[in-house]
Amino acid sequence: MSSTPLTVRHPSKAIKGTVQLTGSKSESNRALIIQALSRGAVKVENLSAAADTVIMNKALALVDTSRETEETVMVDIGPAGTAMRFLTSYLNLAEGNFILTGTERMQQRPIGILVDALKTVGAAIDYEKKSGFPPLKIKGGMAQEKQRVSIQGNVSSQYLSSLLLIAASLEQGLVLEIAGELTSKPYVTMTLDMLQEAGITHTWTDNTIEISPQEFKPTTIYVEPDWSAASYWYAIVALSEEGKVVLPGLKAHSLQGDIAIMEMMTHFGVASSFQENGLHIAKVNQGSDKVLFDFKGCPDLAQTIVALAAAVRRDISITGVETLKIKETDRLSALKNELEKFGATIVADGETYHVKTKEAYAPNRITFDTYEDHRMAMAFAPLAMIFDEVTINDPIVVEKSYPDFWSHLRQQGFLISG
Numbered sequence: 001m002s003s004t005p006l007t008v009r010h011p012s013k014a015i016k017g018t019v020q021l022t023g024s025k026s027e028s029n030r031a032l033i034i035q036a037l038s039r040g041a042v043k044v045e046n047l048s049a050a051a052d053t054v055i056m057n058k059a060l061a062l063v064d065t066s067r068e069t070e071e072t073v074m075v076d077i078g079p080a081g082t083a084m085r086f087l088t089s090y091l092n093l094a095e096g097n098f099i100l101t102g103t104e105r106m107q108q109r110p111i112g113i114l115v116d117a118l119k120t121v122g123a124a125i126d127y128e129k130k131s132g133f134p135p136l137k138i139k140g141g142m143a144q145e146k147q148r149v150s151i152q153g154n155v156s157s158q159y160l161s162s163l164l165l166i167a168a169s170l171e172q173g174l175v176l177e178i179a180g181e182l183t184s185k186p187y188v189t190m191t192l193d194m195l196q197e198a199g200i201t202h203t204w205t206d207n208t209i210e211i212s213p214q215e216f217k218p219t220t221i222y223v224e225p226d227w228s229a230a231s232y233w234y235a236i237v238a239l240s241e242e243g244k245v246v247l248p249g250l251k252a253h254s255l256q257g258d259i260a261i262m263e264m265m266t267h268f269g270v271a272s273s274f275q276e277n278g279l280h281i282a283k284v285n286q287g288s289d290k291v292l293f294d295f296k297g298c299p300d301l302a303q304t305i306v307a308l309a310a311a312v313r314r315d316i317s318i319t320g321v322e323t324l325k326i327k328e329t330d331r332l333s334a335l336k337n338e339l340e341k342f343g344a345t346i347v348a349d350g351e352t353y354h355v356k357t358k359e360a361y362a363p364n365r366i367t368f369d370t371y372e373d374h375r376m377a378m379a380f381a382p383l384a385m386i387f388d389e390v391t392i393n394d395p396i397v398v399e400k401s402y403p404d405f406w407s408h409l410r411q412q413g414f415l416i417s418g
């Protein structure tokens with residue numbers, strides 16, 4: 001697909017259909033690291049089609065060939081955050097020397113907390129450009145020097161998941177002390193649950209997680225469909241007058257924290273039910289007057305909810321969004337810019353952000369910028385359900401996690417041109 005802007009319209013207020021979502025990007029990128037560490041004992045099924053997962057797969061294959069060369073191997077993971085974070089730990093166990101790099105934006109996403117923790121354990125990592133940021137020079141074949149390491153928990157949970165993924169493969173194992181508050185906690189739990197599935201046990205007492213040296217057991221990890229991707233179909237149903245969508249494969253017991261969308265969307269009139277053939281979501285009422293939404297455990301849902309609330313002219317307040325500044329873009333700044341195109345805005349008030357909407361709305365034809373962020377494109381496209389026309393710039397950004405997003409919208413009756 002080219003990245004020519006796409007104009008999106010929906011001819012009615014009704015939506016009814018079945019959408020087969022791709023596998024979870026987060027589960028998939030963990031599963032690939034676990035598969036590599038298990039030396040193939042662990043198999044993976046239903047791997048995500050996300051570009052971030054394709055990138056991770058290719059990077060691991062490249063690293064696997066690095067044994068055959070004395071040269072420093074350049075590993076470029078583009079915009080893939082979990083690939084950057086997880087490989088920053090994994091490469092220390094591989095044979096060879098590596099430069100781990102990514103896009104310009106990736107080189108602005110901090111990684112010093114993880115590098116410092118790895119150096120404490122015995123890693124040989126240097127910064128190629130700016131201290132604290134990628135690109136990184138990593139010397140493989142690490143000899144572990146320490147078992148215990150402390151790491152700050154409120155910047156990115158990916159730093160913790162990265163260390164936990166390699167812990168059982170270290171000769172002393174790892175004792176991880178979490179300093180301060182832990183944000184995005186469900187992702188750490190996902191990491192531990194998937195390790196458990198592969199036979200790696202742990203203890204988690206207060207702020208300390210311990211993993212002893214262990215062997216992975218032969219198993220097959222089945223990746224669940226992506227709940228973050230489901231959130232955009234929830235928004236579409238919420239904006240419909242009559243909406244029923246079936247999302248096969250989504251289960252009530254999920255490793256993904258973004259299952260929180262189920263409860264959040266009840267406040268926008270969307271009911272969920274798990275049936276034999278998957279998750280059924282339907283518009284049942286106009287929702288509630290709930291104002292405060294907390295995203296500490298599910299940061300990737302913030303854009304979905306904020307765009308939806310602004311579109312239906314509902315003032316809400318959000319918390320737990322401090323980590324949004326260092327993701328694919330500064331998501332709070334991007335949201336503010338795009339909301340102001342149709343008479344809404346976001347006002348910071350300490351760690352709470354108030355979404356303010358105005359009575360009168362701007363023209364019904366709006367063009368949204370996406371800031372190299374797949375979630376900006378996917379959070380604003382559903383507004384075509386209530387605006388006459390929504391144009392999304394650089395639409396190819398969706399491939400990062402949901403490459404079929406536009407074709408799925410077409411299949412469900414959206415008129416898309418460009």
Ligand SMILES: O=C(O)C1=C[C@@H](OP(=O)(O)O)[C@@H](O)[C@H](O)C1
Pocket residue numbers: 025026027082155156157158161183184187299300323327
């Ligand atoms: O571990 C993961 O798979 C992820 C963790 C989250 O990042 P933070 O832990 O930095 O919030 C989330 O935003 C990202 O999309 C995926």
Ligand SMILES: C=C(OP(=O)(O)O)C(=O)O
Pocket residue numbers: 079080081082083300327328375401
């Ligand atoms: C932040 C995200 O991904 P990552 O951090 O893996 O780039 C995301 O998918 O919203």
